[in-house]
Amino acid sequence: MVVEVIIRIVNVLIFLFLSGIHIYWAFGGRWGVEAVLPSKDGVKKLTPSPVGTLVVASGLAFFSGVSAIExxxxxxxxxxxxxxxxxxxxxxxxxxxxxRRVKDSVFAEKDTVIFIPLCVYLSLSNLFLYFY
Known part of the structure; x- marks a missing residue:
């Protein structure tokens, strides 16, 4: 089905992009870091290690593979x-x-506008692929 193929391609591209940006961060990249980590009153609530960030990148790359292979x-x-x-x-x-209770941070704004809608799409698209 054409819709299934389009969803798979879009998911592969999203997961590869997200994996790549996590690799960038793991090796010291700073672009976007301020907006992707939860904070409260300017204090980061999460400080991931490079190894932890690479684990997340690996998981996202694995999800890309899951989407690519039928x-x-x-x-x-x-x-x-x-x-x-x-x-x-x-x-x-x-x-x-x-x-979430903390709603007045840069992360909270990005979570509402970007991260939650992206996760809704990824959740629904994968559930579609499962039930299809």
């Missing part, structure tokens, strides 16, 4: 990816997601 025996992986990003949309009820 293997019926691994269809359940779409469900896992959909649930992971669905949970990210809900958040931790403090700094991240729809139900």
């Amino acid at each position: 293997l019926e025996s691994y269809q359940w992986m779409y469900l896992v990816v959909g649930i992971v990003f669905g949970l990210r949309v809900i958040g931790d009820f403090r700094y991240v997601g729809l139900f």
